[in-house]
Every structure is written in C-alpha cells, then in structure tokens.
Amino acid sequence: MQPEQLKYNPSHEWVGVTESGGEKIAVIGITDFALEQLTDLVYMALPKVGTKVTAGTEFGEVESVKAVSPLYSPVDGEVVEVHDGLADQLEQLAADPFGDGWMIKVKLADDAKLDGLLDYAAYKQQCANS
Numbered sequence: 001m002q003p004e005q006l007k008y009n010p011s012h013e014w015v016g017v018t019e020s021g022g023e024k025i026a027v028i029g030i031t032d033f034a035l036e037q038l039t040d041l042v043y044m045a046l047p048k049v050g051t052k053v054t055a056g057t058e059f060g061e062v063e064s065v066k067a068v069s070p071l072y073s074p075v076d077g078e079v080v081e082v083h084d085g086l087a088d089q090l091e092q093l094a095a096d097p098f099g100d101g102w103m104i105k106v107k108l109a110d111d112a113k114l115d116g117l118l119d120y121a122a123y124k125q126q127c128a129n130s
Helices: 032-038 084-088 090-095 111-116 120-129
Strands: 013-020 023-030 041-045 058-064 068-072 077-082 104-108
Touching: 013 111, 032 090, 041 084, 041 090, 084 090
Parallel strands: none
Antiparallel strands: 013 023, 023 104, 041 058, 058 068, 077 104
C-alpha cells in the first residue's frame, strides 16, 4: 500500500481499506516513523482471529530494546486475519512497514471511523512537530 493513500492514528498505526467478498477489510500496520523511534524490535504480540477491536483501544504491542509500545486500533471490527509469521521475522516489519509489514486485517464494523483519522499530509506534519 502507498503511504499517501492510507489513514493514520496519531499513535502511528496506519490503515488501508480493501474490499473482499463485498465486505470492507481494514489492513493495519505501524508506520516507518514509529519504527525509527523504537529502533531494534525484539517482540510483538498480536490478537487472534475473531478478536473484536475498537478504535482507540489496544490490540497488541511491540517491544524494542528501548521500550514496550501498545498498538492502538484505528477502527472498530473483527480481526479476520493475522500476519502470523511477522512476530518471528520482525526485520520484515522494518524493511516494508506499508506492505509485507502489515499486522492484522479487520472486517470493518463502521467505516465512518476512518473520517476521524489523519491523512498522509497531517500525519507527516505531526511527525515533523514531535
């Protein structure tokens, strides 16, 4: 996915929406900016398929040599797929955070939540100010 086409949580998670079988699926990951701040990742915890997520609440965490950081869902819905191999290949996350580094896919309960997220320009501005 192209970063310019995504929406962003202020807490550095990105979301892109695709359609599958007539349903809207949110693909969620963490941004390159967040990965640069965290540096060397050592652990990741992601939810199981079937888990309900709510916008603004934690769905998992990443741990680096510096800190443990919660991952916050940008949308409401149900986890329909988890990138299982990612936790064992954390370097893949840093190598391609907007592609192969996706974390979970969520069947959207309400795509109106997307309107409250940052677009690419607003997210870049937030990063520049932090």
